[in-house]
Amino acid sequence: MFGIDVTEPLQFDFFRNAILAATMVGALTGLVGVFVVLRRMSYIGHGMSHSVFGGAVVGYVAGFNFYVAAGLWGFLSALLINQTTRRRQIGADAAIGIVTTASFALGVALISRASSITRNFDAALFGNLLGVSRTDLWVIAGVLVFTIAVVFFFYKQLLFLTFDVDVAPIYGVPAGWIDSLFALVLAATIIASIRIMGVTLIAASLVIPPVIARLLTDRFAVMLVLSTVLGALVAFVGMFVSYHADIASGASIVLLSAALFVLAIAGVTVRNWLRFGHPVLATRELTSAESKALFD
């Protein structure tokens, strides 16, 4: 089409690795993002990626493996945010701001002390799909499988706790335990995604697909599937756009997501305009039987 061989980049090994990694990361962030968005913690993706960056720098300086250092740091940050949030005087946004920016600042401080290590963290800051290794692929696949397993086996508890954090423990849901598990999943997601999306763009990939899915459905289970598929699809298509338009892959994926969001919001608004005669966002008309039952 238009004289462009869309499949051309697939002949390159690095691109095949990159598109596989991006698609898995898109699915992963789409899935985890549903809980992040519904718990009204969209800012956490932004904050956690900054926090993990700090951990990665500390790990590098101390001679630890990237995944081990960033993983431990990310998990501890998530727990610390959870605990700080539970104190009534401090809101979740403030807790995330304090914990994660302090961690990021530590990373920046260490880098500024040793300018020779700056280049190694360019990938973490801005994403680098060209250098996706086999190890990266295995880590991403492992985190994706782990996350799907957690969501599958703790679906009911996660749903209840996300919907009604006060009542779920009253009905026996082990809130502390499930929150810790979610913190682990979130930290693992950020760490698996950081080299692909970069610190600066992870938040968008955690937030945009779930928000689009929410616009399109009123059912939690459907939203989970839709957000996961959308995340993967946007990443997959975004990689080709990135190659052909010669722009950074992380930016390409996020811009494509944002365009899809605008389309979704416009579509829902127009649909409701046609139904109600005025623009009502993300709602729907009751059927006549329902209206009768409601008001008769």
Place this chain on the structure above:
Amino acid sequence: MRQSTANDIIRLRDLSAGYEGRPVLNHVDLRIGAGEFVGIVGPSGSGKTTLMKVLLGAVDVYGGEALVDGRSVSPRHRPSVGYVPQLETIDWNFPATVEEVVLMGRAMQSGPWPWPRRADRADMARLLERLGMVPFRRQHIRNLSGGQQQRVFLARALIRNPRLLLLDEPTSGVDIKTRDDILHLLVDLNREGVTVVLSTHELNAVAAHLPRVVCINKGVVADGRPADVFTTEVLRRTYGGEMVVVKQEGMTLVADSPHLFDELATPVIARPEVPV
């Protein structure tokens, strides 16, 4: 104060409880027998919701003891009761249908799979049928009327087959007909043996019709039949203001003190006529 019965489902002994080290309830003694229907009344901040949360094991206990069904209750030992929270606390934009919300009541009982068991579906269908909610089962909860929303959360509580049902202001913000329907439903459940404890702000429309009322303000002020409990003195101690109690033909009606309106009205009444 009500005396002990042989079969208490709730027993609070010299209980003090609250949040983050600050007691909201002090030295509360209360007994509620199995099968009773009790209303908790009191002003905002008097501890109605805290009392509910004590019974749910959701607040810190600083002194005394709370027993539900003979077992001590705490955040570590929560009793299996049905609880309907205030609807104001619900996120109505959350993507959840009636079915999904009702099945949350079985979140910890229905096995490891994400889908409900056949028995859970059957119980849910039976409950929705009873509550007249079958046509709305796949509706998003935001698209329901206030009474229907209340029934959804009642169904979520009832799917646990509780012996004790706690409702936090179940008639708040609903119209008269819906309030009536909810109360009749609760009476039916009570007749089937479910102990019902509800908190309410509505003295005339709800509390005055209940068999037993407990007035609280940081502690128990009075406890008994509405006709006995609703006196000017008790209401002054509970609400801190003057209220008029009218008893006529077996009915007890509570009215706010008209003094404020007198003051507002006096200048108007006293205004001299202006010749035209």
